[in-house]
Amino acid sequence: MDGTIIDTEPYWMDAETRLVAEYGGTWTHEQAVGLVGAGLEHSARTLQQAGVALHPHEIIEVMTARVLERIVAEGLPWRPGARELLLELRESGVPTALVTMSYRSLATTVAEAIDFTAFDTIVAGDDVTLSKPHPAAYLRAADLLGVAAVDCVAIEDSAPGVAAAMASGATTIGVPLNAVLPDHPALTIWPTLAGRTVTHLAELHGDRRSAGRH
Structure with missing residues (x-):
């Protein structure tokens, strides 16, 4: 879905970057690309290692909510075709x-x-x-x-x-x-x-x- 039919990977990358920054860390584009296609629990554990002091399920909830907000506000960013x-x-x-x-x-x-x-x-x-x-x-x-x-x-x-x-x-x-x-x-x-x-x-x-x- 994300990146296949709709171009929402930038939404996820932005949510990751913001969340890590809120806990005083930095998150590179390369790190974000490394999570493309990964399960959310794996992604949440990776963000924990980057300094996000939340339970994995809380990380998933925050990130999903932020991506949802952008989809609701901006509509579906369809990939070509x-x-x-x-x-x-x-x-x-x-x-x-x-x-x-x-x-x-x-x-x-x-x-x-x-x-x-x-x-x-x-x-x-x-x-x-x-x-x-x-x-x-x-x-x-x-x-x-x-x-x-x-x-x-x-x-x-x-x-x-x-x-x-x-x-x-x-x-x-x-x-x-x-x-x-x-x-x-x-x-x-x-x-x-x-x-x-x-x-x-x-x-x-x-x-x-x-x-x-x-």
């Missing part, structure tokens, strides 16, 4: 799931801010005990959709995200934004989703499945 692809998927009747390490309160707010029903189900960071790069969230999403993960296409923007998606068996597309993605034969890189269609997804998925059978 994301809204158009989601709308085409909906109009084509393709089941979709939002798989994010953000907590459900934020994921639900984002989903409800979209002017059509973009997702059939949501799996958020507080719905699973194992965060990305573990595939648990993707496996749960596939189960909720009533399909096998190998029959899904996953779109991610972070290294933990693409690792989780590939580990689940899904055809995986990386659309990098703030993080560098790994060079992996099972990963397809698209600069953005601009101009991408359901046909592109279907063709890539078909090619991946055919290659896997050889």
